[in-house]
Amino acid sequence: MNFSKLKSVRELPALGLLLVSCLWLIFALPSFRTAVNLGQVAQQAGLLGLLVCGESLVIITGGIDLSVGATAALCSCLAASRMQAGWPWLIGIPLAIVAGGAVGYVNGVLITVRKLPPILTTLAMLLFLRAVTNIATASVPYNHIPEPIKAIAAGIWPFVTFLLLTAGLAVMMSQMKIGRRIVAVGASESSVRLSGVNTQAVLRLVYLLCGACAGLAGLLMGAASNSAQANLADGYELDVISAVVIGGVRLSGGEGSIIGAALGALIIVVMRNALFLYGLPTEQYGLVIGAIILIAAFAEQARRSRDRVATV
Amino acid sequence: MSSSAAVGQSKRRAMPAETGVFVVLSVLCLAFAIRFPEARNGATVSVILTNLAEISIIAAGMTLVIATGGIDVSVGSIAGLCGIVLGKLTVEKHMGLLIALPLTLVIGSACGWVNGTLISRYKLPPIIATLAMFSAARAGAYVLSNGNSISGLPDSLTNFGYGSALGVPTVAWLAGAVLVTMGILLKYSKFGRSILSLGGNREASFLSGVPIGKVETRVYVFSGLCAAIAAVVMTARGATAVPDAGKYLELRAITAVVVGGTPVIGGRATMIGTMLGLVTIGVVQQGVVSFGKDVMWEMLVMAVVLLAAVEVDRWRLRRALAA
Numbered sequence: 001m002n003f004s005k006l007k008s009v010r011e012l013p014a015l016g017l018l019l020v021s022c023l024w025l026i027f028a029l030p031s032f033r034t035a036v037n038l039g040q041v042a043q044q045a046g047l048l049g050l051l052v053c054g055e056s057l058v059i060i061t062g063g064i065d066l067s068v069g070a071t072a073a074l075c076s077c078l079a080a081s082r083m084q085a086g087w088p089w090l091i092g093i094p095l096a097i098v099a100g101g102a103v104g105y106v107n108g109v110l111i112t113v114r115k116l117p118p119i120l121t122t123l124a125m126l127l128f129l130r131a132v133t134n135i136a137t138a139s140v141p142y143n144h145i146p147e148p149i150k151a152i153a154a155g156i157w158p159f160v161t162f163l164l165l166t167a168g169l170a171v172m173m174s175q176m177k178i179g180r181r182i183v184a185v186g187a188s189e190s191s192v193r194l195s196g197v198n199t200q201a202v203l204r205l206v207y208l209l210c211g212a213c214a215g216l217a218g219l220l221m222g223a224a225s226n227s228a229q230a231n232l233a234d235g236y237e238l239d240v241i242s243a244v245v246i247g248g249v250r251l252s253g254g255e256g257s258i259i260g261a262a263l264g265a266l267i268i269v270v271m272r273n274a275l276f277l278y279g280l281p282t283e284q285y286g287l288v289i290g291a292i293i294l295i296a297a298f299a300e301q302a303r304r305s306r307d308r309v310a311t312v
Numbered sequence: 313m314s315s316s317a318a319v320g321q322s323k324r325r326a327m328p329a330e331t332g333v334f335v336v337l338s339v340l341c342l343a344f345a346i347r348f349p350e351a352r353n354g355a356t357v358s359v360i361l362t363n364l365a366e367i368s369i370i371a372a373g374m375t376l377v378i379a380t381g382g383i384d385v386s387v388g389s390i391a392g393l394c395g396i397v398l399g400k401l402t403v404e405k406h407m408g409l410l411i412a413l414p415l416t417l418v419i420g421s422a423c424g425w426v427n428g429t430l431i432s433r434y435k436l437p438p439i440i441a442t443l444a445m446f447s448a449a450r451a452g453a454y455v456l457s458n459g460n461s462i463s464g465l466p467d468s469l470t471n472f473g474y475g476s477a478l479g480v481p482t483v484a485w486l487a488g489a490v491l492v493t494m495g496i497l498l499k500y501s502k503f504g505r506s507i508l509s510l511g512g513n514r515e516a517s518f519l520s521g522v523p524i525g526k527v528e529t530r531v532y533v534f535s536g537l538c539a540a541i542a543a544v545v546m547t548a549r550g551a552t553a554v555p556d557a558g559k560y561l562e563l564r565a566i567t568a569v570v571v572g573g574t575p576v577i578g579g580r581a582t583m584i585g586t587m588l589g590l591v592t593i594g595v596v597q598q599g600v601v602s603f604g605k606d607v608m609w610e611m612l613v614m615a616v617v618l619l620a621a622v623e624v625d626r627w628r629l630r631r632a633l634a635a
Contacts, residue, residue, distance in 0.1 A: 064439075116622060117576050119383070119439075123566070124615040131612035139606075238443060251437045281459060286451030290444040297436045297444075 010248040010256060013299045014263040017246075017292075021270055031277050039155055041273050046158030047221050049265040051236060052243045053165050054104075054213030056261030057206045059244050062186045062253025063118035065210050067107065069236035070129035072218030073229070075100045077133050079219050080142035080228030089146035093219065100215020101208045103129065108207035112200035126237070133230040141229035145222065153223035161220070165213070166262045173258055182206055186253025242289060243268050246296040267292065327632065329573040330585040332624035336571070336617055337592045344595055348602050354479065360594040361484040365549070366391070366542040366558070368487035368590050371565040372494040373538030375586045376531045378569050379498065381511040381578025382431065382438035384532060386445035387539040387565060390423045391558035393453040394543035399462030399553025402469070409468055417540045423449055424536020428529030442532075446562075453555040462553040473548030483545050490541060494534070495583030507531060511578025567614055568593055571621045592617060 025032040032038075051068050058065045079096040083089055103125065110121045151157070173179035181202050184192045193199045222228030247264030249256025271292065272285055345352050370387050377384045394416050401412035423445060430441035475482040498504040506527045509517040518524050542561070547553050570576060571592055572585030593614065600610045 110619075114623075114626075116619075120570060120576055120618070120622065123563070124618045127563070127567075127611040127618075128615035131608040131610075131615065134608040135606065135612070139608075238446065241439075242443065242447075245440055251440060281454065284451050284455055286447035287455070290446075290448035290451070293440060293444040293447070294430070294436075297430075297440050298434065301435055 010303070011260040011263060013296070014247050014260055014267060018263055018267050018270065021267070021274065025270070025274055025277075029274070029277055032274070037273065037277070041269055042156045042159035043154070043224060044272075045266050045269040046156070046160070046162040047217055047224060048236070048239065048243065048269055049162035049262055050158070050165060050213050050217035050220070051233075051240045052247075052261050052265040053162070053169055053258060054210035055240045056244045056247070056249055056256065056258055057169070057182060058118075058210045059241070059249050059251060059261075060186045060253060060256050061182055061203060061206050062189070063111065063203070063206070064122065064241070064251075065104075065107065065207065066119065066122040066237045067103070067125035067129060068210065068214040068217075068240055069233035070126045070133070071100050071103045071211050071214040072221060072236070073232040073234075074103065074129045074133045074218070075215035076218035076222035076228040076232050077137050077142065077230060080145055080222055081137070083146055083149070084142050084144045089148050092146070092149060093216075096215040096219035097212045098215070100218065101212035104207040104209065104211020104214070105204060107211065108204035111207065112203050130230070130234075137230050139230055141227040142222070143227055145226055145228065149219065149223045150226060153220040158220050158224065161216075162262070162265075166258055169258045178202070178205070183254060186250075186255070188254070239268060239289075240265075242293050245300075246292055248296070248300065250300065264296075327628045329580065329582045329625070329628075330588055331573075331628045332621040333572050333585055333588040333592060335624050336621050337588055337595065340592060340595050340599070340617075344599050344602070351598075351602060356598065358476075358479070358481060358484075360591070360598050361487075362481045362549075363597060364590050364594045365481075365483035365487040366546050367561060367564045367568060367593065368587075369490045369538050369542040369545065370535075370561055371568040371586050371590055372491045372583070373535035374562075374565045374569050375572075375574055375581050375583055376494060376498060376507055377438075377535050378566070378574050378576060379507050379511045379578055379581035380528055380531050381514075381576075382528070382531070383566065383576070384424075384427065384442045384535045385439065385562045385566075386423070386427060386442040386449055387535060387542075388558040388561035388563075389446045389449035389453070390420055390536055390539035391543040391546060391561055392555060393423065393449040393456070394420045394540040395547045395553045395557050396453045396457045396462065396555055398544060398547050399465060400456060402466050403462050403464050409466060413544065416544060417537060420540020420543065421533050421537045424533040424539070425529065427536065428532030431532065432525040432528035450556075457553070457555045459555060461555070463551065465547065465551060465553070469544075469548045470551045473545070473551065483549065486541070486545065490538065491583060491587055494538075498581060498583055503527065503530070508579060508581065511581075513579070564593060567618055571614075571618055573621070573625055589621075 051072065055065055055068055075096040078099050079092040082095060083092045107121055107125055110116050111118050181192065181197055185199050185202050189199050218232060221232055243264035244261045245251060246267055247260035249261055268289065271288055275285055275288060374384060397419050398412055398416045401407045401415060402409065427441050427445050430436045431438050472482055477485060498507065506522045509522055510524050510527055514524060546557055568589035569586050572582060572589030574581045574585060596613045596617065597610055600607065
């Protein structure tokens with residue numbers, strides 16, 4: 001076995017951390033390995049993971065999307081309100097995904113055509129969408145979500161959806177032309193543009209995909225709690241970005257993988273669950289998550305200095 | 313720099329960086345004054361200024377951070393932590409304000425120093441380092457307080473929160489003083505020039521002998537210090553220390569700075585723009601209240617104002633380049 005090659009696998013620290021913590025929990029904490037608890041972990045990991053998949057695409061291009069949580073809330077409320085008004089549930093799913101994609105596309109247009117910085121554009125989008133959703137729903141949750149939607153949001157089904165999406169995007173990134181272009185845009189946009197690729201179209205597509213993932217995640221989140229509401233996924237953007245970074249995606253773009261980011265989402269959810277089972281108050285999650293982000297960032301630094309990338 | 317020099321030679325005068333926010337603010341003020349004639353008085357101004365006190369103090373530090381091309385998303389959490397520390401020290405440890413206040417400021421600065429060290433020495437991206445602090449400081453506030461709010465603060469502190477001098481609330485004086493001090497620091501001191509050169513071109517300023525590590529660390533210390541001062545104001549005004557105080561302060565402060573015309577890529581900054589950006593937020597807040605609308609409308613309008621100010625700024629730059 002070639003160990004030196006193994007050392008350069010970016011996902012390795014995340015995978016190691018996940019395996020060690022899962023093994024530890026399985027042996028040390030009997031309440032972790034119950035079917036009910038594992039089912040909950042899978043459900044939460046699936047819901048967070050859908051957001052993480054989309055965000056990781058954006059971060060691989062060197063951008064950032066702060067509006068994923070707000071997009072999820074908007075799409076959840078939009079789909080739930082239409083279904084409550086009598087639209088069939090089979091339309092609800094594409095509606096949420098298309099609405100999310102549309103939001104992402106607007107982000108992409110503002111970033112590529114108006115040349116606004118991604119952080120600023122998506123911050124404005126975050127404020128705008130939260131406000132619109134709160135005003136449109138009068139902050140009242142929708143509780144009549146059709147049974148079939150609730151069924152696909154229950155138990156391990158979100159996790160299955162998340163695995164399928166991760167697999168699909170991973171294949172796209174490694175086997176398809178567009179995947180290579182996404183990574184290349186993150187590494188050096190100008191050189192990709194000069195080699196004849198429409199980088200702006202690539203960026204718009206990436207933000208569109210991120211929004212669509214958020215739309216689907218929002219629909220399932222609302223259905224999982226049987227309450228589609230305007231403050232759904234409030235503050236999730238930070239969890240999502242943390243997961244992507246923990247998964248070994250470089251924040252300045254150009255390096256990282258969907259699988260790494262998916263592992264990051266699992267780590268965050270498993271850590272949360274562990275703290276919960278150990279009886280720590282929910283507010284203290286922050287200390288642990290903060291520490292994990294730092295460890296991940298230092299791992300990235302170590303990797304970078306090994307690769308001898310010069311930084312001032 | 314080069315564009316303004318070129319414009320100086322032409323007939324057209326260069327428009328200042330604050331043009332965007334000035335135009336947007338004037339339109340908003342005019343609309344507000346026409347729609348609500350009864351609000352055209354000093355009392356309204358005083359309310360707006362008081363409500364802006366915490367955000368203003370945080371935005372002063374944030375302007376320095378953004379001038380280096382960085383960002384500090386942890387200020388709201390640091391303010392929450394410092395508020396709890398102040399409450400703990402004065403109420404539970406029975407310390408006098410003369411000891412408790414400096415200790416609170418030291419805690420805030422220490423959080424900022426950790427941010428700065430992670431960023432300048434260990435080369436973490438600012439958003440990641442401050443994101444970790446965002447989580448950790450908020451958790452720290454909950455751990456220290458067990459999730460409870462602390463009331464029964466000393467009278468001298470709460471009196472400060474409600475006092476006024478020359479018809480202007482004391483907290484507004486304090487906020488103004490912080491803004492002016494940071495503005496002078498940014499524009500006229502060696503430290504300020506180092507900040508701008510660091511934000512403009514890191515490598516060039518390193519090669520020309522600017523101690524970039526030291527400058528960058530110090531910028532985040534200032535940001536943490538400002539968060540601590542804001543925490544004192546917030547605690548004094550609320551008369552209680554609450555662990556989730558200061559949520560979304562970072563969003564508002566970043567919005568004020570960016571609306572004011574300081575570009576997020578760094579290298580240029582205007583404290584006057586930040587002040588105008590702050591007043592814009594204040595006018596929008598007050599307008600939403602006067603219309604009797606939900607606070608959500610404030611976020612909606614701010615999102616539009618944010619994009620509008622950036623568009624006006626782009627128009628200004630294009631005009632300057634054309635000249």
